[in-house]
Amino acid sequence: MEKEITLADIAKILDKYDIVELEDVKIKGDIELELAEGGVALPPSIAQALQSIISAGAGVGTGVQKAQIPTTPAEELNLELIRTEFKVAKTEWKGQIEEVTIGATSADGGTREGTVTIGGEKALPFYNFDYQMPHPPVISVDCFDMPIKLAKAVRGHYEDVMEDVGEWAKKNVREFGADMVTIHLISTDPTIKDTSAREAAKTVEEVLQAVKVPIVIGGSGNPDKDPEVLEAAAEAAEGERCLIASANLNMDYERIAKAALEHGHVILSWTQLDINAQKTLNRYLFKMGVPREDIVIDPTTATLGYGLDYAFTNIERMRISALKGATDLAFPISCGVTNAWGAREAWMKNSPIAEDSYWGPAVNRGPLYEIITGLTLGVAGGDMFMMMHPKAAAAVKRITQMLFGAAGAEDEGKKVKMEDWVTWSGKAV
Amino acid sequence: MEKKVVMQIIKRIGKCVRKILFYSPFDKEQIAGLDENVKETNKNLFQNVNWCNEGGHEEMKISSPMEIWKYLPGTNCGKCGEKTCLAFASLLIEREKNLKECPPLFEPKYAEKGKKLAELLAPEVREVEIGIGDKARKIGGEDVMYRHERTFFNRTALVYDVWDTMKEEELRARVREITDWQKFYVGEFLKVDAIAVRSVSGEAKTFADCVKLAAEETDFPLVLCSFNAKVIEEGLKEVSDRKPLIYAADKDTWKEFLGFAKKYKVPVALFSPDLDMLNSLAVTFSSAGVEGIVLDPGTYPAGKGLKETFSRFVRIRRAGIIEGNKGLAYPLMSVPMSAWMDNDGDKAENALESSYWEAIIADLFIIKYADIMILHSIEPHSLIPERTLAANIYTDPRRPVSVEPGLREVGNPTEKSPLFVTTNFALTYYTVESDISSNKIDSYLMVVDSEGIGVESAVAGGQLNAENFKDALESFRVEDKVKHKTLVIPGLAARLSGETEDVTGWTVLVGPRDSGRIPGWMEKNWPPEGVA
Ligand code: SF4
Numbered sequence: 001m002e003k004e005i006t007l008a009d010i011a012k013i014l015d016k017y018d019i020v021e022l023e024d025v026k027i028k029g030d031i032e033l034e035l036a037e038g039g040v041a042l043p044p045s046i047a048q049a050l051q052s053i054i055s056a057g058a059g060v061g062t063g064v065q066k067a068q069i070p071t072t073p074a075e076e077l078n079l080e081l082i083r084t085e086f087k088v089a090k091t092e093w094k095g096q097i098e099e100v101t102i103g104a105t106s107a108d109g110g111t112r113e114g115t116v117t118i119g120g121e122k123a124l125p126f127y128n129f130d131y132q133m134p135h136p137p138v139i140s141v142d143c144f145d146m147p148i149k150l151a152k153a154v155r156g157h158y159e160d161v162m163e164d165v166g167e168w169a170k171k172n173v174r175e176f177g178a179d180m181v182t183i184h185l186i187s188t189d190p191t192i193k194d195t196s197a198r199e200a201a202k203t204v205e206e207v208l209q210a211v212k213v214p215i216v217i218g219g220s221g222n223p224d225k226d227p228e229v230l231e232a233a234a235e236a237a238e239g240e241r242c243l244i245a246s247a248n249l250n251m252d253y254e255r256i257a258k259a260a261l262e263h264g265h266v267i268l269s270w271t272q273l274d275i276n277a278q279k280t281l282n283r284y285l286f287k288m289g290v291p292r293e294d295i296v297i298d299p300t301t302a303t304l305g306y307g308l309d310y311a312f313t314n315i316e317r318m319r320i321s322a323l324k325g326a327t328d329l330a331f332p333i334s335c336g337v338t339n340a341w342g343a344r345e346a347w348m349k350n351s352p353i354a355e356d357s358y359w360g361p362a363v364n365r366g367p368l369y370e371i372i373t374g375l376t377l378g379v380a381g382g383d384m385f386m387m388m389h390p391k392a393a394a395a396v397k398r399i400t401q402m403l404f405g406a407a408g409a410e411d412e413g414k415k416v417k418m419e420d421w422v423t424w425s426g427k428a429v
Numbered sequence: 430m431e432k433k434v435v436m437q438i439i440k441r442i443g444k445c446v447r448k449i450l451f452y453s454p455f456d457k458e459q460i461a462g463l464d465e466n467v468k469e470t471n472k473n474l475f476q477n478v479n480w481c482n483e484g485g486h487e488e489m490k491i492s493s494p495m496e497i498w499k500y501l502p503g504t505n506c507g508k509c510g511e512k513t514c515l516a517f518a519s520l521l522i523e524r525e526k527n528l529k530e531c532p533p534l535f536e537p538k539y540a541e542k543g544k545k546l547a548e549l550l551a552p553e554v555r556e557v558e559i560g561i562g563d564k565a566r567k568i569g570g571e572d573v574m575y576r577h578e579r580t581f582f583n584r585t586a587l588v589y590d591v592w593d594t595m596k597e598e599e600l601r602a603r604v605r606e607i608t609d610w611q612k613f614y615v616g617e618f619l620k621v622d623a624i625a626v627r628s629v630s631g632e633a634k635t636f637a638d639c640v641k642l643a644a645e646e647t648d649f650p651l652v653l654c655s656f657n658a659k660v661i662e663e664g665l666k667e668v669s670d671r672k673p674l675i676y677a678a679d680k681d682t683w684k685e686f687l688g689f690a691k692k693y694k695v696p697v698a699l700f701s702p703d704l705d706m707l708n709s710l711a712v713t714f715s716s717a718g719v720e721g722i723v724l725d726p727g728t729y730p731a732g733k734g735l736k737e738t739f740s741r742f743v744r745i746r747r748a749g750i751i752e753g754n755k756g757l758a759y760p761l762m763s764v765p766m767s768a769w770m771d772n773d774g775d776k777a778e779n780a781l782e783s784s785y786w787e788a789i790i791a792d793l794f795i796i797k798y799a800d801i802m803i804l805h806s807i808e809p810h811s812l813i814p815e816r817t818l819a820a821n822i823y824t825d826p827r828r829p830v831s832v833e834p835g836l837r838e839v840g841n842p843t844e845k846s847p848l849f850v851t852t853n854f855a856l857t858y859y860t861v862e863s864d865i866s867s868n869k870i871d872s873y874l875m876v877v878d879s880e881g882i883g884v885e886s887a888v889a890g891g892q893l894n895a896e897n898f899k900d901a902l903e904s905f906r907v908e909d910k911v912k913h914k915t916l917v918i919p920g921l922a923a924r925l926s927g928e929t930e931d932v933t934g935w936t937v938l939v940g941p942r943d944s945g946r947i948p949g950w951m952e953k954n955w956p957p958e959g960v961a
Binding site for chain 2: 079081082083084085086087088089091126127128129191221223248250272273300302304305306307308309310312313316317320342344345348351352353354355356357358359360361364365367368369371372375376379391395399402403405416418419420421422423424425426
C-alpha cells in the first residue's frame, strides 16, 4: 500500500481530528526534501530530527497508543544538542543626549580644580553593547545652610559640621567622595528663617572657597523667594559654572534663567512628573536664549514605595523619546535621591501597621532606600544623583561605575564561579 | 522519539519545506479510529515549539478588542459571564479572562478561529508556572521591553534560600520566617514567593531529607538547586507532585535534566553564561517537548562580570520580544545571592555589606528582565525594599494615579471624631487610610483634589492650597457631619495652616509629617480644648 501524499494532506487529516501528536508511529523508506524557493535554510532542529529518522532505519508501523511516561527518558531520547547561535541586533537611536559640563577651571574663568561632564548618551543607560556610555553618572552630596532635622542614620555623619557650611561641604568631598556638592539655601524660606538673598550669596561664596569641586546651588523651594535668592547666588558665583537649582513653571523662572545666563551657569529645569510640562519649560528656556549645553532637567524623584514607579517611568519615557529624536527632552537628568528619606521605611523605628512583620533596625533600612531609589532612576536614565547618606552615595557610585565600565576599575570583585552559590556554605544572616 | 518529531515536522514544516515524499504506514481509516484519549493527552503539545525560526513579529501583536472580537463566535451567548463577545474580548487583552472561559470557541466550527486566537494572544515570553494550588506562581509571560508600553504582567518571583546542611529546627524556623513574612502596602499585604533548597552537602539523601522538611513546613513553591543530577532526582522524588522548579541543567547534565522534566513534568532551569550554549539548550529542550523552561544566564556579582551579566539579560529579552527568537523567549532567572560569595558574606561582619550588594543586584534585575530570582538575606532591611521595588516596577502604569476626592469615614466616626485631610494621590490616600484604620481610630478623612499629587509636592507645586481646603469642606458638606470645626492637616502642609484658618474659618491643627505617627499625635493632641 505504498502511496504518495503531500504534507498538506496529512496536516489536513490531523487537523480534522484534532490530533497534534502521534505516538509510536514508525516510518519506513526514503525521505526526500525539497526546499522552498528562496533558499530557506533547514532549521537545525528539523535537520537533526530527519537525521534521526533516517538513521533509525526500517521499521513497520504499529498504529497508535496512548502516550506514556518513559521510564528512562534520557537514554530513550538519545538526543544531540541542537547547536544554535545566539544573535541579537544592536539598537541604534537617532537622538543623542546633550553633553553638559558643570564647573569651570581657571582656564575657563572659574576656580574649580576639575569639572564634571554628564550626558552625551546615544543609548539607554549602561547599554554599552549598543553604544558606549560616554560619561558615568555623578554624585553630588547635599549640605544645607543651617542645621536641619535628619533621620538618625544620616544625622550621625553630619552632626559635627551642621553649624558650619564650609566644613560641611569639605566633609562631603574629603570623606564621602562627592563629585560635586549641593548647597541648599533653605534658610531663605520666609516660613523658616527668611534669610536675605545677600546672606545666601555669602553662603555660596563660602562653599566655593571651601571646596574645589563643581557645586550645585539650590534654593529653598519657595517659589516667591527663590528667584531673588538664586539671582544673588548666581551673581556671587560668577564664572564658576554652577548648576542653579532650579527653574520651575510655578515661579518667575525667567529671572533665574536670566541670572544663570548672565553669570555663566547651567540651569536645572524642574517639573513634577509631567513629561509635557518638562517639554514646555525647556522650550521656554530655549526661547530665552539658554543654550542647550546649559540645561539639565529634573523630572522629580519619587521614592521607593512612594511613587518610584511614576518617577522611573517618567524618566525612562523621557529618555527614550529623547533618543528617538525629541530634542526638547534630550538633556542629562538629575535626581534628588535624598528624597528617599521621606519614606517612613527609611527612618521609622517600627511599623505603624500592627500586622506587619518586624521591620528590623531603621539604620539598616534607610541607606538601602536611598540606594534603591538612586540606582533605579539611574537605570531609567538618571545622570546625576543628589544624595546624603555616605554609604548610599558610595554604593550608587560603585555600581554605576561598574555598569559604566569605568576604565582601569580595580573593582572587579573577587574571582568567583557564578554557579558556586548553590554550594556556598556561608551561614551568616 | 522519532515518530513524535516527524509529526511535529508535519505540523510545522509547511513553512520551510514545500513537499515531502512519504511512505505512509497507515491510512485515513486508521486515523479516524484514534482513541479520544490520545487527542486529549496530546493537545497543546506543540503549540509553542518554534521550528522554523520565523523571525517573530511577522504577525502584528493584537492591540484592540475589535481584532480579537473577529475571532470570537460573535453570538453574545453570555456563557463567559460577559454580556457580549466584545466585552469578553477586552478582558482577554488584559488577561483578566482566559480563552477557556468561552466554551463555544471549542466547538468544531470555531476550532480554527480558536486556535488562531490562542496564537495571537500568546505572550511574547512564555509563561511558566511553578508550584501548585493557591501559592503557585506564574513567571514570564511578558510582552514588552518597557513598562510604559503596556505593563509588565508577572512580578519577579522572589525566592529565598535554605540549604541542606542546616539543622532541622533551624531549617523549619527559616522556612516559616520566609513563608510568614508580610508587609502592608497600598491596600494589601506584600509577601514573597518561593523557597529555594540548595544542596550544599552534595549528598542525595541529605538533600532529599531537606527538601522533604521544607515541603512539610510550607506550601510555597520550591526551587531545587544542584548541578548534580542524582541529587536533584532524589529531591524531586520527594516533591514531584508540587511542581518544583529544578535548577539547573548545564552543558554537561542537560540530558538527565531533560529526562526529569519529561518524566516528572516539572519546569527546569537551564544554566549557561555562554549564550550560544543557552540558546542551544533551550531549543533542544523545547524540541523535546519541554515547555516549562527557565533560563539562567549567570549572575556575576561585581565588576566587568556584572556589567556583562546586565548585557546578557537585556540582550536575551530583546531577542525574545523584539526579534521574536522563540528559542530564548523564556522566563529569566537571576541570582543576586552571588553577592555573598564576593563579599565574604560567611563572616558575620560582612553580612550587612553582602545583603546591601545583594539588594543592589536584585534592583538591577527586577528592573531589567529577571522573572525569578534567588536571594539569601531574609533580614527585614532586605525584604522590605526588594519586595516593594518588585511591586512598584510591576504595577500597571495605566492604573489611575488618583482616587476620587470626597469625605471618607474610617471606622465609626461621630460628630466629635477627628477630621484628617489628605490628598487624592492614590499612594498617599491608601497609606493614610490604612494608618488610621489599622490603629482603629474612628475618624473622617477628607480627600482633597490635589490633581493626584502627593502632599509635599502638591504644596510646593501649588496644587494643594487653602482654597482647595475650603472648596472641599463646602462641596463635601463636612459641617453636616463634623461639629467641632477643627481640621487636622498633614505635617508636610504645615505652611498652609495660617492661610487655611483665614480662608475657611475652621481651626487648623497640624498633624504629624508621617501619618504613621497619627496614633502618637492623637494621644497628645486629641481631643483639643472645646471638642471634648
Ligand atoms: S462565551 Fe464566547 S460566544 Fe458566548 S458571549 Fe462569551 S465570548 Fe461570546
